[in-house]
Amino acid sequence: MKTFKNPIIPGFYPDPSICRVGEDYYLVTSSFEYFPGVPIFHSKDLVHWKQIGHVLDRPEQLNLDQTPNSRGIYAPTIRYHDGVFYMITTFVVSQTGARKNFYVTASDPAGPWSEPHWLEGAPGIDPSLFFDDDGKVYYTGNRKPPSGRQYKKHNEIWLQELDLEKKQLVGPTYSLWDGALKNAHAQEAPHLYKINGWYYLIIAEGGTGHTHAVTIARSKEVTGPYEMTETNPILTHRHLGNHHPIVNVGHADIVETQHGDWWMVCLASRPYGGYYRNLGRETFLVPFIWEDGWPIVNPGKGLIEEEMEFPNLEEHKWPELPYADSFEADQLDDRWNFLRTPRGDFWSLTERPGYLRLKAKKETIMEEENPAFVGRRQQHINFLAQTVMEFTLSSANETAGLVLLQNHQYQFRMEVILENGQTFIQLIRREDGIDEEVAKEKVASSTLYLKVEARGQAYSFYFTEKAFDWKELAVGVDGTILSTDKAGGFVGAYLGMYCSANGSESTNAADFDWFEYHGIDS
CATH class of the missing domain: 2.60.120.200 (Jelly Rolls)
Structure with a gap:
């Protein structure tokens, strides 16, 4: 059996987001206070990745002056629609300051990417874009519930239409993940997908530390109501303890290969010398299948392994970078x-x-x-x-x-x-x-x-x-x-x-x- 080793992108490359265009895969990660911002990678086989640049590589796109440590660019999402690549993300100004959401576009993922389109009336972090069958585009993000938090780390996942001509959010906002779904907490990183007639909403929850997890809900209507699967969280390592070699798993995005297989990219860390994570949060890869309309991650095991079976894709290695x-x-x-x-x-x-x-x-x-x-x-x-x-x-x-x-x-x-x-x-x-x-x-x-x-x-x-x-x-x-x-x-x-x-x-x-x-x- 041919295998690959996790992480697929080692080191501080957290919050991965992925999209496929034909037989090519593109992935972006967070960059926080570092410049250039949002590294972007290309792969043919989901395992071997080559960096092709940064999305935010010009000072006029990204002003990080006096940005505090671990603030700046959070959780980008990359999507492709109708010949155009979209990257949407949050600029976190400070610990308690504004969260400014914006997107940029490009016809070539290697760039150049456009100047930022700043979105008004878009609170919270971790935005994502969803292109529906009827031509409408939707923005999802998290925010404090308008009625106030009712428990610790209580967030709401919300949705609003995005007008690509006006480059602004329009119409009413909808609460997607609150109310009956309160048994999740620290809800963030929403991604919407339409698969087999269902709208699936995948989020990160539990905080980005040891209790991090991937949770899913679905609805027949994009605006809800959404129901969770009884098997949530569909992926976490929080039950495996502090001594497991892979910890704080969460913040996932999914992709279907050209052969109909499904894979998930997510962040996780490898502690060593005790519960110390010098390498930060890294990018990992794990397969899943659909069973009774819900994802089953790494069937029979339910976790990420350091060595896993290679995807059903032709292996494509890039020339090794010099030391x-x-x-x-x-x-x-x-x-x-x-x-x-x-x-x-x-x-x-x-x-x-x-x-x-x-x-x-x-x-x-x-x-x-x-x-x-x-x-x-x-x-x-x-x-x-x-x-x-x-x-x-x-x-x-x-x-x-x-x-x-x-x-x-x-x-x-x-x-x-x-x-x-x-x-x-x-x-x-x-x-x-x-x-x-x-x-x-x-x-x-x-x-x-x-x-x-x-x-x-x-x-x-x-x-x-x-x-x-x-x-x-x-x-x-x-x-x-x-x-x-x-x-x-x-x-x-x-x-x-x-x-x-x-x-x-x-x-x-x-x-x-x-x-x-x-x-x-x-």
């Missing part, structure tokens, strides 16, 4: 991101060809700002990352190096500093906003090689002034501060290159010749 980026291209690889919308001329691939130049912005990575940081996701429990940096410090305010980031309050910084006219490489462990010096060594060269190896939650840091003649800086450091279980929020760990003048103005810059990242054996 190392030598920065020879004229633009950054799609795996790289900025923290918030990049402002100012602080990075370049052309000022010194073959190098990524990061200029010493005054903003720091210890603030909810846009620092001179270029990072990528941690995608493996065991990994190696290394880079070489050229940086001559000109003041005690300046610093540059390698950062492992959960957020501005939880991070590791392996950085060069200047003290009393001498240059040092130091490792800073930052927890709950407090910096702790883990190790510090004197260095003489302006060229430094930096490396981190992680084996589970043991992170080891190395440096050298001569190529690959590694010296220990700190070995076996506890990496659990990179988990949301300590740091809070919804994002996974990042790692990348950093330069800052720590609040001062500077014209200095650090040059990075290459950056290598890959998984390693435990």
Whole structure:
């Protein structure tokens, strides 16, 4: 039996949404405060995915200035209708601020995508679009019930027609998931489908933590009333305990293959070293069948497995991406991101060809700002990352190096500093906003090689002034501060290159010749 391994997209790629166009599959995920926003992937077999860009890749589409950690772009949905791709999502301004819903369109999923169409009168988060047989288009989302919450995390799933010409919601609103369906809580992420004459409404419920779940209801009319199946939730791992290798399963979208098989993509996490989820919420794949008009997920088992039977599709592997980026291209690889919308001329691939130049912005990575940081996701429990940096410090305010980031309050910084006219490489462990010096060594060269190896939650840091003649800086450091279980929020760990003048103005810059990242054996 041919099998595949979950997750299909490892690392911080949560809230997956999927659509099929002929024999091609497209998938998007949340991106929160990172820019570009909403990574988009292409597959032919549901297992092997190639990133083809980002939906929100222009600053005029996505203003993330001062967006707090784990806010920003939530739960996108991708749909295709009549030659046009639609991506709809929520921009969460702050913890308690506005939730702004909008959609963009494209004829090519690789872009360019349109400017945002902001929707008035659309409260709540996690919007989705449904194209009905009669030509009408419907918006679904969640919101606080108009009559007020009657129990903890009481949300309502609601529906309204979307006029694509006016690009606005029109007509009455309808409550789809409330009243008789109150035995669900924290209702969110609604997706509507019409299958065999029934309107099916799939939602995420139970909160995005350990009690996360996938729940379903159906109706003969798009506006309801909806009834739940007695077998709800149709997918969850909350009953399997904290020691199961796959946890917090939920937030699903479904797709039918060209051969009539049904598959579900959803988010889940892989804790390790205890209930710590440094990799964040990842994208998983699981089959289901229809039985008596309701989905049965992974029949006979009812859960997601690490290894599962390959879909009934011809295997289509993409060329493997290189481990190392030598920065020879004229633009950054799609795996790289900025923290918030990049402002100012602080990075370049052309000022010194073959190098990524990061200029010493005054903003720091210890603030909810846009620092001179270029990072990528941690995608493996065991990994190696290394880079070489050229940086001559000109003041005690300046610093540059390698950062492992959960957020501005939880991070590791392996950085060069200047003290009393001498240059040092130091490792800073930052927890709950407090910096702790883990190790510090004197260095003489302006060229430094930096490396981190992680084996589970043991992170080891190395440096050298001569190529690959590694010296220990700190070995076996506890990496659990990179988990949301300590740091809070919804994002996974990042790692990348950093330069800052720590609040001062500077014209200095650090040059990075290459950056290598890959998984390693435990």
